Amino acid sequence: MWTAAGSLLAWLWLLLCQGSFWRTDVRLPPRREPEVWPSVCVVVPARDEAAVLPDALPSLLRQDYPGRAELFLVDDGSADGTGDLARELARRHGGLPLTVGSPGEPPAGWTGKLWAVRHGIGMARARDPEYLLLTDADIAHAPDSLRELVAAARTGGFDVVSQMARLRVESTWERLVVPAFVYFFAQLYPFRRIGGARTRTAAAAGGCVLLRADTAERARIPDAIRHAVIDDVALARAVKRGGGRVWLGLADRVDSVRPYPRLGDLWRMVSRSAYAQLRHSSLLLAGTVAGLALVYLVPPVALGAGLASGNGTAAVIGGLAWLVMTGTYVPMLRYYRQPLWLAPLLPFTAFLYLLMTVDSAVQHHRGRGAAWKGRTYARPDAVPDEG
Numbered sequence: 001m002w003t004a005a006g007s008l009l010a011w012l013w014l015l016l017c018q019g020s021f022w023r024t025d026v027r028l029p030p031r032r033e034p035e036v037w038p039s040v041c042v043v044v045p046a047r048d049e050a051a052v053l054p055d056a057l058p059s060l061l062r063q064d065y066p067g068r069a070e071l072f073l074v075d076d077g078s079a080d081g082t083g084d085l086a087r088e089l090a091r092r093h094g095g096l097p098l099t100v101g102s103p104g105e106p107p108a109g110w111t112g113k114l115w116a117v118r119h120g121i122g123m124a125r126a127r128d129p130e131y132l133l134l135t136d137a138d139i140a141h142a143p144d145s146l147r148e149l150v151a152a153a154r155t156g157g158f159d160v161v162s163q164m165a166r167l168r169v170e171s172t173w174e175r176l177v178v179p180a181f182v183y184f185f186a187q188l189y190p191f192r193r194i195g196g197a198r199t200r201t202a203a204a205a206g207g208c209v210l211l212r213a214d215t216a217e218r219a220r221i222p223d224a225i226r227h228a229v230i231d232d233v234a235l236a237r238a239v240k241r242g243g244g245r246v247w248l249g250l251a252d253r254v255d256s257v258r259p260y261p262r263l264g265d266l267w268r269m270v271s272r273s274a275y276a277q278l279r280h281s282s283l284l285l286a287g288t289v290a291g292l293a294l295v296y297l298v299p300p301v302a303l304g305a306g307l308a309s310g311n312g313t314a315a316v317i318g319g320l321a322w323l324v325m326t327g328t329y330v331p332m333l334r335y336y337r338q339p340l341w342l343a344p345l346l347p348f349t350a351f352l353y354l355l356m357t358v359d360s361a362v363q364h365h366r367g368r369g370a371a372w373k374g375r376t377y378a379r380p381d382a383v384p385d386e387g
Helices: 002-017 053-061 082-093 112-125 145-156 172-188 213-218 231-241 263-277 282-309 312-335 340-365
Strands: 040-046 069-075 098-101 131-135 139-141 160-166 208-212 246-256 370-372 375-377
Touching: 002 282, 002 312, 040 053, 040 082, 040 112, 040 145, 053 069, 053 082, 053 139, 069 082, 069 112, 082 098, 098 112, 112 131, 112 213, 131 145, 131 213, 145 160, 145 208, 145 246, 160 231, 172 263, 172 312, 172 340, 208 213, 208 231, 231 246, 263 340, 282 312, 282 340, 312 340
Parallel strands: 040 069, 040 131, 069 098, 160 246
Antiparallel strands: 131 208, 139 246, 160 208, 370 375
């Protein structure tokens, strides 16, 4: 009964005091089109992305942007012909000019993606852009995406405007895991707090980050975050530490085309960075496991055990906590256009995330670290305050 009461109190605190994390109406802020459109360079790091590039790159080439814009795709040692395919897509579709570069293997202390981003920003600086759009090779943009991002940044005076792309939700496992992934992220980094000039909460979504070029230079991006596995959060924190303003919200017309059809695909996506999020701390891992159990697993267990043992108080308290949990998850399911009967299954999904987090720690202590696309980072160090 008392454990269930602790869970209910935790949910009431999350509901009322955690920046309305459960709301999904944080979209691009009010904006107006500037009289003179600034120049933009789009940087796309890509490693073995031939499978998704035909669905994503043409959307960038076809951007309806009134100002000067140019694309730089950085082929990060691909073995599947990503660079050649990008050139062929540019010839076939036309649109914005595309330059394909290759930085070679990253030196010690750099993650592959950030080394590719560094190379892309270096190529872009020759064009002296006012803004950089950092976007992944699996992200498809609506034709007006770039102009909307720039208009929002100019109108609001933001140094970073980032949208969390709508991830693919088609397979059974995607329906169970993907909306919860975004829900948990918003719980950790409430979007409404990120945009506040006086708040310390900072995060971005790496698939779509519009960044002022002079801000990137002042914050030494990406050099200052070169070993960050969770690079989007590290980028936002570096900008905020330097006095910059950051905005993050959900996207309406920016979509990830990468499939995660099997549980194993989703497991690897989460576990590769989960322990880095905890700063590789066994103490934080233990606290996270206990917290996940108290907040997500106790309510249904208390309800079931209370009914089975005749402890009505425990059953009622557990049921109320589960009800609050379910209610806060409903907006995210609606955003992803998923059936609402999935909402009561959130404890099961949270249990999967608990196992993924523990597995991330196990892989780290086995020396495998964050493994991704043929590279393994034995100890992916974070920026000093990342966590």
